[in-house]
Ligand SMILES: C=C(OP(=O)(O)O)C(=O)O
């Protein structure tokens with residue numbers, strides 16, 4: 001038995017067999033073969049098995065994530081049936097007497113290099129597709145396991161160095177009971193996705209991939225951030241009980257599902273959810289969300305092999321608005337960059353991607369991409385209560401430019417006779433310290449603020465949100481963070497605007513009383529945090545919390561703040 005400590009990333013307890021997600025060793029030797037027909041058959045068999053697998057994966061992705069996420073696998077399937085690619089491989093075996101591995105590798109590499117060199121985005125994507133598919137076929141030829149989270153068909157806990165957001169998107173909740181990784185933090189996007197999938201997760205264990213072997217029994221305690229490898233009978237019983245207790249707790253929370261969020265002294269605050277795809281809306285409604293406070297639209301781009309078209313985006317936005325009825329839906333425009341990459345957008349490697357060419361910076365430069373999204377949003381606006389916000393705004397100028405493009409596209413659509421709502425609020429994410437500092441100036445021009453603490457904390461504390469070695473600096477209750485947050489809320493209210501928060505801090509049980517006292521209007525969090533937060537707020541007095549504001553803001557450390565809040569709220 002071994003116990004590892006990591007960062008608690010998603011609530012719940014998972015107990016299952018380990019499934020290690022590792023890149024397989026695909027090295028091979030080029031060999032001469034005598035029986036070329038047998039070798040061609042070996043290649044064809046590997047292609048056929050790969051095809052079968054991809055069809056299953058595509059169907060799983062379609063069922064759990066929707067059509068747009070499944071499309072990438074259609075592109076992969078096309079590669080496997082393309083005679084222009086397969087025939088030269090077969091010819092190579094027949095004419096040069098080489099083994100299937102060598103023929104596959106040489107022909108695929110030639111096409112990949114050729115497509116990559118083309119000044120055409122579509123062809124460069126084909127290169128990425130061929131690369132992906134070749135690995136799968138090669139693994140079959142070499143008879144090594146190709147880890148496929150989407151193909152798992154027994155209950156497992158996934159063990160990985162890290163999970164990309166698109167790996168996470170492929171996980172099938174029915175079988176993947178939890179996951180644990182070496183790296184990552186509570187606000188890395190794999191952790192955020194784990195919470196929307198409601199899968200227990202512990203990230204940042206540093207060594208779990210070294211400590212666990214396939215088939216070990218692993219307990220993932222997503223509440224306390226512990227991973228227990230091959231637990232004793234006694235420990236197993238303890239964690240099974242913890243699972244049962246957690247389910248009971250959820251039943252108690254569920255009683256507030258259809259209640260408004262009212263503090264003890266009857267102040268209403270809005271508890272809304274963060275989502276990544278239209279499929280997440282079900283979880284929002286099941287967890288009593290009063291709206292969507294952050295729709296991260298980049299997942300629509302990430303699950304695709306090409307930019308989603310205006311119509312595809314329109315369908316996704318309309319679907320969310322339709323499902324939410326008249327409840328507010330805040331959609332954030334494309335926030336790509338940082339740990340969110342697009343395989344088909346060839347951007348230069350950067351030294352500091354989190355400080356680089358991302359989000360609104362990229363959208364203002366590539367206004368073709370941006371305008372397509374804005375048009376799709378505007379067309380969808382008549383189907384519900386849409387609000388639009390721009391990510392990573394650092395200057396007033398960026399906001400003005402983004403808003404001007406939005407208004408331009410609105411006028412264009414109206415000119416084309418398309419219906420567009422006239423009541424769309426336009427706001428910004430406050431996640432860059434410069435914007436938090438001059439929130440007063442911004443408040444005169446925006447309709448609302450949504451404070452993105454995941455980034456605001458990393459930029460204020462100069463501590464990478466993904467790096468567990470500096471996670472001790474990632475301090476939501478640091479007086480510097482609280483001062484910025486308070487500044488933003490006061491600035492909004494001085495201009496009669498509302499202020500929300502969509503960073504993970506909004507669902508944190510120590511932060512909630514502080515934010516309630518500061519006067520935050522809207523709390524946007526993982527859907528599963530909504531009912532615990534509503535339960536907590538019911539027992540808090542807004543007036544009492546407000547009376548502690550000055551004292552909290554004058555404290556010197558996050559620890560002092562935490563101890564103070566705990567003492568006042570019995571935590
Ligand atoms: C909500 C935020 O955005 P994201 O986590 O997508 O960067 C944030 O930065 O707080």
Ligand SMILES: [Mg+2]
Nearest residue numbers: 431452454455
């Ligand atoms: Mg952010």
